[in-house]
Amino acid sequence: MKALIKTDIPEGKKLYSGKVRDLYEIDEEHLLIVSTDRLSAFDHVFKEGIPGKGRILNEISNLWFKNINFIGNHLVETDFSAFPAPYNRYPEQLDGRSAIVKKTQKVEFECIARGYIIGSGWKDYKESGNICGIKLPEGLKLAQKLPQAIFTPSTKADEGHDENISFEFMAKNIGQDLAQQLSEQTLKVFNFGMDTVEKCGIILADTKLEFGMYKGELILIDEALTPDSSRFWDASTYETGFSPQSYDKQFVRDYLETTGWDKNSEPPALPEDIIMKTKAKYEEILKKLKTCME
Ligand SMILES: Nc1ncnc2c1ncn2[C@@H]1O[C@H](COP(=O)(O)OP(=O)(O)OP(=O)(O)O)[C@@H](O)[C@H]1O
Numbered sequence: 001m002k003a004l005i006k007t008d009i010p011e012g013k014k015l016y017s018g019k020v021r022d023l024y025e026i027d028e029e030h031l032l033i034v035s036t037d038r039l040s041a042f043d044h045v046f047k048e049g050i051p052g053k054g055r056i057l058n059e060i061s062n063l064w065f066k067n068i069n070f071i072g073n074h075l076v077e078t079d080f081s082a083f084p085a086p087y088n089r090y091p092e093q094l095d096g097r098s099a100i101v102k103k104t105q106k107v108e109f110e111c112i113a114r115g116y117i118i119g120s121g122w123k124d125y126k127e128s129g130n131i132c133g134i135k136l137p138e139g140l141k142l143a144q145k146l147p148q149a150i151f152t153p154s155t156k157a158d159e160g161h162d163e164n165i166s167f168e169f170m171a172k173n174i175g176q177d178l179a180q181q182l183s184e185q186t187l188k189v190f191n192f193g194m195d196t197v198e199k200c201g202i203i204l205a206d207t208k209l210e211f212g213m214y215k216g217e218l219i220l221i222d223e224a225l226t227p228d229s230s231r232f233w234d235a236s237t238y239e240t241g242f243s244p245q246s247y248d249k250q251f252v253r254d255y256l257e258t259t260g261w262d263k264n265s266e267p268p269a270l271p272e273d274i275i276m277k278t279k280a281k282y283e284e285i286l287k288k289l290k291t292c293m294e
Protein backbone atom coordinates (compact mmCIF):
# COMPACT_ATOMS: atom_id res chain seq x y z
CA MET A 1 0.00 0.00 0.00
CA LYS A 2 1.32 3.42 -0.98
CA ALA A 3 0.80 6.46 1.21
CA LEU A 4 -1.55 9.14 -0.14
CA ILE A 5 0.50 12.29 0.35
CA LYS A 6 -1.71 14.68 -1.53
CA THR A 7 -5.02 14.58 -3.33
CA ASP A 8 -5.43 15.66 -6.90
CA ILE A 9 -8.98 16.16 -8.19
CA PRO A 10 -8.48 18.41 -11.23
CA GLU A 11 -12.19 19.22 -11.67
CA GLY A 12 -12.66 19.85 -7.94
CA LYS A 13 -12.15 23.13 -6.14
CA LYS A 14 -9.39 22.71 -3.57
CA LEU A 15 -9.74 25.33 -0.86
CA TYR A 16 -7.02 24.39 1.57
CA SER A 17 -4.37 21.86 2.45
CA GLY A 18 -3.77 21.53 6.17
CA LYS A 19 -1.03 19.51 7.74
CA VAL A 20 -3.06 16.35 7.26
CA ARG A 21 -6.34 17.18 5.49
CA ASP A 22 -7.24 18.52 2.07
CA LEU A 23 -10.46 20.51 1.77
CA TYR A 24 -12.59 20.92 -1.34
CA GLU A 25 -15.62 23.10 -1.78
CA ILE A 26 -18.73 21.18 -2.75
CA ASP A 27 -21.13 24.13 -2.61
CA GLU A 28 -21.85 27.22 -0.49
CA GLU A 29 -22.73 25.11 2.54
CA HIS A 30 -20.63 21.98 2.16
CA LEU A 31 -17.01 20.88 2.03
CA LEU A 32 -15.30 17.62 1.21
CA ILE A 33 -12.70 16.84 3.85
CA VAL A 34 -10.05 14.27 2.97
CA SER A 35 -7.67 12.75 5.50
CA THR A 36 -4.42 12.07 3.66
CA ASP A 37 -1.57 9.91 4.97
CA ARG A 38 0.57 12.93 5.76
CA LEU A 39 2.29 12.94 9.12
CA SER A 40 3.20 16.02 11.08
CA ALA A 41 5.37 16.17 14.17
CA PHE A 42 6.86 19.19 15.91
CA ASP A 43 4.87 21.34 13.46
CA HIS A 44 6.61 19.92 10.39
CA VAL A 45 4.98 17.82 7.71
CA PHE A 46 7.11 14.90 6.55
CA LYS A 47 7.82 13.95 2.96
CA GLU A 48 7.01 10.34 3.74
CA GLY A 49 3.47 9.45 4.74
CA ILE A 50 2.14 6.62 6.88
CA PRO A 51 0.23 4.32 4.49
CA GLY A 52 -3.42 4.05 5.53
CA LYS A 53 -3.16 6.57 8.39
CA GLY A 54 -5.78 8.89 6.87
CA ARG A 55 -8.27 6.03 6.59
CA ILE A 56 -7.71 5.17 10.23
CA LEU A 57 -8.16 8.77 11.37
CA ASN A 58 -11.30 9.08 9.30
CA GLU A 59 -12.76 5.89 10.77
CA ILE A 60 -11.91 6.89 14.34
CA SER A 61 -13.43 10.37 13.98
CA ASN A 62 -16.59 8.95 12.41
CA LEU A 63 -16.95 6.49 15.29
CA TRP A 64 -16.73 9.22 17.90
CA PHE A 65 -19.00 11.58 15.99
CA LYS A 66 -21.57 8.79 15.89
CA ASN A 67 -21.26 8.12 19.62
CA ILE A 68 -21.17 11.71 20.89
CA ASN A 69 -24.77 12.79 20.76
CA PHE A 70 -24.93 15.68 23.22
CA ILE A 71 -23.44 18.07 20.64
CA GLY A 72 -23.75 18.15 16.84
CA ASN A 73 -20.89 17.59 14.43
CA HIS A 74 -20.05 18.52 10.86
CA LEU A 75 -20.69 15.15 9.17
CA VAL A 76 -23.23 15.08 6.35
CA GLU A 77 -22.20 12.06 4.26
CA THR A 78 -19.47 9.47 4.90
CA ASP A 79 -20.50 6.96 2.23
CA PHE A 80 -18.35 7.45 -0.86
CA SER A 81 -20.97 5.92 -3.15
CA ALA A 82 -23.27 8.85 -2.35
CA PHE A 83 -20.69 11.53 -3.24
CA PRO A 84 -21.48 13.87 -6.15
CA ALA A 85 -19.43 14.29 -9.34
CA PRO A 86 -16.58 14.89 -9.90
CA TYR A 87 -15.57 13.38 -6.55
CA ASN A 88 -17.30 10.07 -7.18
CA ARG A 89 -14.83 9.43 -9.99
CA TYR A 90 -11.88 9.22 -7.56
CA PRO A 91 -12.40 6.23 -5.29
CA GLU A 92 -8.65 5.46 -5.00
CA GLN A 93 -8.08 8.84 -3.43
CA LEU A 94 -11.30 9.36 -1.52
CA ASP A 95 -13.11 6.15 -0.60
CA GLY A 96 -12.84 5.44 3.14
CA ARG A 97 -10.92 8.59 3.95
CA SER A 98 -13.25 11.47 3.20
CA ALA A 99 -16.58 12.96 4.15
CA ILE A 100 -18.95 15.65 3.00
CA VAL A 101 -19.25 18.07 5.89
CA LYS A 102 -21.00 21.28 6.85
CA LYS A 103 -18.95 24.31 5.89
CA THR A 104 -18.68 26.22 9.15
CA GLN A 105 -17.37 29.49 10.41
CA LYS A 106 -14.41 28.21 12.41
CA VAL A 107 -13.73 29.18 15.99
CA GLU A 108 -10.16 30.43 15.70
CA PHE A 109 -8.92 28.74 18.86
CA GLU A 110 -7.94 25.19 19.66
CA CYS A 111 -10.06 23.77 22.44
CA ILE A 112 -7.91 21.53 24.57
CA ALA A 113 -8.91 19.47 27.58
CA ARG A 114 -6.38 17.83 29.87
CA GLY A 115 -7.07 15.13 32.42
CA TYR A 116 -3.39 14.36 33.00
CA ILE A 117 -0.34 16.59 33.12
CA ILE A 118 2.07 16.07 30.22
CA GLY A 119 3.55 17.84 27.19
CA SER A 120 3.25 21.63 27.06
CA GLY A 121 0.99 21.50 30.14
CA TRP A 122 3.78 19.90 32.17
CA LYS A 123 6.28 22.44 30.84
CA ASP A 124 4.05 25.39 31.84
CA TYR A 125 3.31 23.85 35.25
CA LYS A 126 7.02 23.34 36.00
CA GLU A 127 7.71 26.96 35.13
CA SER A 128 4.76 28.64 36.81
CA GLY A 129 2.54 26.20 38.71
CA ASN A 130 -0.18 27.12 36.21
CA ILE A 131 -1.55 25.97 32.89
CA CYS A 132 -3.37 28.66 30.90
CA GLY A 133 -3.77 30.67 34.08
CA ILE A 134 -5.31 27.77 36.02
CA LYS A 135 -3.53 27.28 39.31
CA LEU A 136 -2.80 23.60 39.96
CA PRO A 137 -1.96 21.81 43.21
CA GLU A 138 1.70 21.78 44.20
CA GLY A 139 3.87 18.70 43.85
CA LEU A 140 2.23 17.10 40.82
CA LYS A 141 4.36 14.52 39.08
CA LEU A 142 4.82 14.01 35.35
CA ALA A 143 1.77 12.31 33.80
CA GLN A 144 -0.21 12.53 37.04
CA LYS A 145 -3.99 12.58 36.87
CA LEU A 146 -5.46 16.00 37.63
CA PRO A 147 -8.16 16.32 40.32
CA GLN A 148 -10.51 17.16 37.46
CA ALA A 149 -10.11 17.79 33.74
CA ILE A 150 -9.23 21.36 32.80
CA PHE A 151 -9.93 23.48 29.71
CA THR A 152 -6.66 24.87 28.31
CA PRO A 153 -7.28 26.68 25.02
CA SER A 154 -4.55 27.74 22.63
CA THR A 155 -4.16 29.97 19.62
CA LYS A 156 -4.33 28.39 16.17
CA ALA A 157 -1.10 29.46 14.53
CA ASP A 158 -0.94 29.05 10.76
CA GLU A 159 2.83 29.06 11.02
CA GLY A 160 4.89 27.93 13.97
CA HIS A 161 3.72 26.86 17.39
CA ASP A 162 0.31 27.25 18.97
CA GLU A 163 0.38 29.19 22.20
CA ASN A 164 -1.50 28.33 25.39
CA ILE A 165 -3.81 31.13 26.49
CA SER A 166 -6.10 31.87 29.42
CA PHE A 167 -9.86 31.48 29.34
CA GLU A 168 -10.13 35.25 29.91
CA PHE A 169 -8.02 35.99 26.84
CA MET A 170 -10.27 33.78 24.76
CA ALA A 171 -13.42 35.31 26.24
CA LYS A 172 -12.21 38.83 25.46
CA ASN A 173 -11.67 37.81 21.87
CA ILE A 174 -14.82 35.83 21.09
CA GLY A 175 -17.19 36.78 23.91
CA GLN A 176 -17.88 35.33 27.34
CA ASP A 177 -20.89 33.27 26.25
CA LEU A 178 -19.19 31.46 23.40
CA ALA A 179 -16.03 30.90 25.45
CA GLN A 180 -18.13 29.41 28.23
CA GLN A 181 -19.93 27.11 25.81
CA LEU A 182 -16.62 25.96 24.31
CA SER A 183 -15.19 25.21 27.72
CA GLU A 184 -18.25 23.23 28.80
CA GLN A 185 -18.57 21.26 25.58
CA THR A 186 -14.85 20.52 25.38
CA LEU A 187 -14.82 19.11 28.91
CA LYS A 188 -18.00 17.15 28.24
CA VAL A 189 -16.53 15.53 25.12
CA PHE A 190 -13.26 14.85 26.89
CA ASN A 191 -14.91 13.26 29.94
CA PHE A 192 -17.13 11.17 27.68
CA GLY A 193 -14.04 10.02 25.78
CA MET A 194 -12.12 9.28 28.97
CA ASP A 195 -14.97 7.19 30.40
CA THR A 196 -15.50 5.35 27.12
CA VAL A 197 -11.90 4.21 26.67
CA GLU A 198 -11.28 3.49 30.34
CA LYS A 199 -13.45 0.38 29.98
CA CYS A 200 -10.95 -1.08 27.53
CA GLY A 201 -7.75 -0.35 29.36
CA ILE A 202 -6.89 2.93 27.70
CA ILE A 203 -6.29 6.29 29.29
CA LEU A 204 -7.27 9.40 27.36
CA ALA A 205 -4.80 11.93 28.75
CA ASP A 206 -5.74 14.99 26.73
CA THR A 207 -7.35 16.06 23.49
CA LYS A 208 -7.66 18.96 21.11
CA LEU A 209 -11.04 19.79 19.60
CA GLU A 210 -12.13 22.25 16.98
CA PHE A 211 -15.54 23.87 16.74
CA GLY A 212 -17.40 25.80 14.08
CA MET A 213 -20.67 27.70 13.71
CA TYR A 214 -23.20 26.41 11.22
CA LYS A 215 -26.48 28.29 10.87
CA GLY A 216 -26.16 29.63 14.39
CA GLU A 217 -25.31 26.27 15.96
CA LEU A 218 -21.98 25.41 17.58
CA ILE A 219 -20.76 22.03 16.29
CA LEU A 220 -17.66 19.84 16.36
CA ILE A 221 -15.54 19.96 13.19
CA ASP A 222 -12.29 18.58 11.77
CA GLU A 223 -11.53 15.40 13.74
CA ALA A 224 -12.52 13.89 17.06
CA LEU A 225 -10.45 12.01 19.63
CA THR A 226 -7.95 10.55 17.19
CA PRO A 227 -4.34 9.61 18.01
CA ASP A 228 -3.29 12.77 16.10
CA SER A 229 -5.35 15.07 18.31
CA SER A 230 -5.20 13.15 21.59
CA ARG A 231 -2.85 11.24 23.83
CA PHE A 232 -3.98 7.67 24.43
CA TRP A 233 -2.01 5.65 26.97
CA ASP A 234 -1.98 1.99 27.78
CA ALA A 235 -3.42 1.78 31.31
CA SER A 236 -1.55 -1.43 32.10
CA THR A 237 1.89 0.20 31.82
CA TYR A 238 0.95 3.67 33.08
CA GLU A 239 2.89 4.93 36.06
CA THR A 240 2.99 8.44 37.53
CA GLY A 241 6.38 10.11 37.16
CA PHE A 242 7.20 8.53 33.80
CA SER A 243 6.42 9.46 30.23
CA PRO A 244 3.81 6.81 29.35
CA GLN A 245 3.86 4.46 26.38
CA SER A 246 1.38 5.95 24.02
CA TYR A 247 -0.53 5.15 20.88
CA ASP A 248 -0.08 8.55 19.33
CA LYS A 249 2.78 9.76 17.23
CA GLN A 250 4.96 9.98 20.31
CA PHE A 251 6.72 7.05 18.74
CA VAL A 252 7.85 9.18 15.80
CA ARG A 253 8.68 12.06 18.11
CA ASP A 254 10.89 9.80 20.22
CA TYR A 255 12.68 8.60 17.11
CA LEU A 256 13.22 12.19 15.92
CA GLU A 257 14.75 13.09 19.28
CA THR A 258 17.48 10.52 18.57
CA THR A 259 18.40 12.02 15.18
CA GLY A 260 19.83 15.34 16.35
CA TRP A 261 17.40 17.28 14.15
CA ASP A 262 16.98 20.89 15.39
CA LYS A 263 13.20 20.95 14.63
CA ASN A 264 13.59 24.15 12.62
CA SER A 265 15.33 23.01 9.45
CA GLU A 266 14.03 20.48 6.90
CA PRO A 267 13.09 17.36 8.84
CA PRO A 268 15.12 14.18 8.28
CA ALA A 269 13.75 11.34 6.15
CA LEU A 270 11.78 8.74 8.09
CA PRO A 271 13.23 5.24 7.80
CA GLU A 272 10.97 2.45 6.54
CA ASP A 273 10.89 0.60 9.87
CA ILE A 274 9.75 3.74 11.72
CA ILE A 275 7.02 4.23 9.12
CA MET A 276 5.86 0.62 9.53
CA LYS A 277 5.95 0.73 13.33
CA THR A 278 3.97 3.98 13.33
CA LYS A 279 1.45 2.41 10.98
CA ALA A 280 1.10 -0.54 13.37
CA LYS A 281 0.47 1.83 16.31
CA TYR A 282 -2.36 3.55 14.45
CA GLU A 283 -3.86 0.18 13.51
CA GLU A 284 -3.66 -1.02 17.09
CA ILE A 285 -5.46 1.98 18.54
CA LEU A 286 -8.17 1.79 15.88
CA LYS A 287 -8.80 -1.83 16.81
CA LYS A 288 -8.96 -1.02 20.53
CA LEU A 289 -11.26 1.97 20.06
CA LYS A 290 -13.58 -0.10 17.90
CA THR A 291 -13.96 -2.69 20.61
CA CYS A 292 -14.74 -0.09 23.27
CA MET A 293 -17.37 1.59 21.15
CA GLU A 294 -19.18 -1.53 20.03
N1 LIG B 1 -16.50 21.61 8.95
C1 LIG B 1 -15.49 22.46 8.78
N2 LIG B 1 -15.71 23.76 8.44
C2 LIG B 1 -14.68 24.63 8.26
N3 LIG B 1 -13.38 24.29 8.39
C3 LIG B 1 -13.09 23.03 8.74
C4 LIG B 1 -14.12 22.04 8.96
N4 LIG B 1 -13.54 20.88 9.31
C5 LIG B 1 -12.22 21.11 9.33
N5 LIG B 1 -11.92 22.38 9.00
C6 LIG B 1 -10.58 22.98 8.88
O1 LIG B 1 -9.88 22.27 7.88
C7 LIG B 1 -8.50 22.20 8.18
C8 LIG B 1 -8.06 20.74 8.18
O2 LIG B 1 -6.70 20.67 8.17
P1 LIG B 1 -5.83 19.75 9.12
O3 LIG B 1 -6.67 18.87 9.94
O4 LIG B 1 -4.79 19.17 8.27
O5 LIG B 1 -5.28 20.74 10.22
P2 LIG B 1 -4.27 21.92 10.36
O6 LIG B 1 -5.05 23.19 10.35
O7 LIG B 1 -3.12 21.86 9.46
O8 LIG B 1 -3.71 21.73 11.82
P3 LIG B 1 -4.05 20.83 13.06
O9 LIG B 1 -3.00 19.78 13.10
O10 LIG B 1 -3.93 21.81 14.19
O11 LIG B 1 -5.44 20.28 12.97
C9 LIG B 1 -8.32 22.86 9.55
O12 LIG B 1 -7.88 24.19 9.37
C10 LIG B 1 -9.73 22.84 10.12
O13 LIG B 1 -9.94 23.88 11.03
Ligand SMILES: [Mg+2]
Nearest residue numbers: 018021222223
Ligand atom coordinates in the same frame (compact mmCIF):
# COMPACT_ATOMS: atom_id res chain seq x y z
MG1 LIG C 1 -6.85 19.52 12.08
